Amino acid sequence: MSAAAAPHLKIEQVTKRFGETEVLKDISLSIPKGAFVALLGPSGCGKSTLLKIIAGLEAPSGGSVHLGGQSLDGVPAYKRDIGVVFQSYALFPHMTVNDNVRFGLDMRAMPKAEAATRVGEALELVKLGGYGERMPSELSGGQQQRVALARSLAIRPRLLLLDEPLSNLDAVLRKSVRVDIRELHERVGATTVMVTHDQEEAMSMADTVAVMAEGRILQLGTPEAIYERPATRFVGGFVGNPPASLVRALKRFEGGWLFGDTIWRPEDRLAARMDRFNRVDLVVGLRPERIAIVAPDAPGALRAEVRSSEYLGGGRLVHLDLGGQKIAVEAAGAAPKTGTSVGLMPDAGAVMLFDAETGVRLERE
Numbered sequence: 277m278s279a280a281a282a283p284h285l286k287i288e289q290v291t292k293r294f295g296e297t298e299v300l301k302d303i304s305l306s307i308p309k310g311a312f313v314a315l316l317g318p319s320g321c322g323k324s325t326l327l328k329i330i331a332g333l334e335a336p337s338g339g340s341v342h343l344g345g346q347s348l349d350g351v352p353a354y355k356r357d358i359g360v361v362f363q364s365y366a367l368f369p370h371m372t373v374n375d376n377v378r379f380g381l382d383m384r385a386m387p388k389a390e391a392a393t394r395v396g397e398a399l400e401l402v403k404l405g406g407y408g409e410r411m412p413s414e415l416s417g418g419q420q421q422r423v424a425l426a427r428s429l430a431i432r433p434r435l436l437l438l439d440e441p442l443s444n445l446d447a448v449l450r451k452s453v454r455v456d457i458r459e460l461h462e463r464v465g466a467t468t469v470m471v472t473h474d475q476e477e478a479m480s481m482a483d484t485v486a487v488m489a490e491g492r493i494l495q496l497g498t499p500e501a502i503y504e505r506p507a508t509r510f511v512g513g514f515v516g517n518p519p520a521s522l523v524r525a526l527k528r529f530e531g532g533w534l535f536g537d538t539i540w541r542p543e544d545r546l547a548a549r550m551d552r553f554n555r556v557d558l559v560v561g562l563r564p565e566r567i568a569i570v571a572p573d574a575p576g577a578l579r580a581e582v583r584s585s586e587y588l589g590g591g592r593l594v595h596l597d598l599g600g601q602k603i604a605v606e607a608a609g610a611a612p613k614t615g616t617s618v619g620l621m622p623d624a625g626a627v628m629l630f631d632a633e634t635g636v637r638l639e640r641e
């Protein structure tokens with residue numbers, strides 16, 4: 277491998293135990309220079325622990341971490357040249373914005389004039405030039421988070437780690453800071469690893485997403501790949517807003533599948549796909565935005581009963597009962613009446629088929 281192609285951050289077979297509990301199980305991940313990677317997973321899956329191991333705030337039980345080709349084994353956190361932004365922005369309340377941003381530079385005993393230039397540059401980067409003399413209490417939550425980012429960037433880190441950077445912000449600010457951080461990444465190109473449990477954040481900000489569960493990486497890929505081709509039922513049911521509905525189907529006869537107490541005869545091409553696996557039991561993943569509501573007796577439609585609907589501004593999310601299983605469908609126009617039967621016509625190309633036992637997606641490329 278040429279030096280240029282070597283990964284900037286390389287995590288190899290990292291494990292972590294706390295007493296008897298193994299919270300990270302054989303994690304390997306290679307991240308090229310300039311990438312923005314999100315570690316996405318539910319609470320407790322080990323993503324913060326992995327971030328702390330990279331930062332040097334926790335030691336791994338096994339495996340290794342290399343940055344820029346150099347082993348970080350035994351290198352203390354402050355010597356790693358890694359910038360970390362935590363969810364609580366942890367600004368010093370009694371210090372001005374300038375002094376907060378300069379903090380890491382003072383720790384490195386940088387000459388005053390050079391430090392002042394760096395502070396100015398970092399505040400410009402986060403669009404807070406002119407705010408240097410303010411106290412943190414005179415800034416909004418989003419601005420405070422940007423000061424925390426500037427503080428991390430001022431040291432020109434080899435790696436930027438973001439631990440749930442938006443979770444202390446309200447819903448509106450969260451969306452604008454999300455765009456700010458992404459645009460900052462486009463301009464600065466700092467290699468970034470962000471931890472989040474919010475799939476929308478991960479999918480919209482990062483260019484590579486690592487979906488984690490129970491101490492393992494289940495899938496690593498672009499947001500598009502993870503959305504279009506989830507490796508497992510867990511990933512399909514975790515990403516997407518709202519995520520895919522996962523319904524269990526039992527084969528009744530060639531071309532006829534039972535969902536609870538409802539028989540479905542999918543259109544020929546889809547029926548052939550489903551029959552091909554010669555299984556009696558499948559989990560079918562259906563994306564709410566890839567299903568049309570049609571007449572209940574339309575050929576190839578699934579029959580379901582409307583339970584409720586939510587108005588979402590641009591459309592509605594209709595919740596239905598499919599032979600005792602839940603399914604959600606995005607619909608434009610008026611809400612279908614609760615209690616009525618409708619037909620659901622999935623876009624055959626977007627139907628995902630999973631092994632009911634292992635959860636692994638069938639038809640993997």
Ligand SMILES: Nc1ncnc2c1ncn2[C@@H]1O[C@H](COP(=O)(O)OP(=O)(O)OP(=O)(O)O)[C@@H](O)[C@H]1O
Binds near residue numbers: 299319320321323473
């Ligand atoms: N210092 C510790 N001692 C013992 N157990 C710990 C310690 N730190 C974390 N754990 C446990 O390790 C598991 C993973 O924790 P971690 O914080 O990495 O998860 P997470 O995916 O970041 O979750 P969250 O989003 O809730 O922070 C959890 O079960 C947690 O209780």
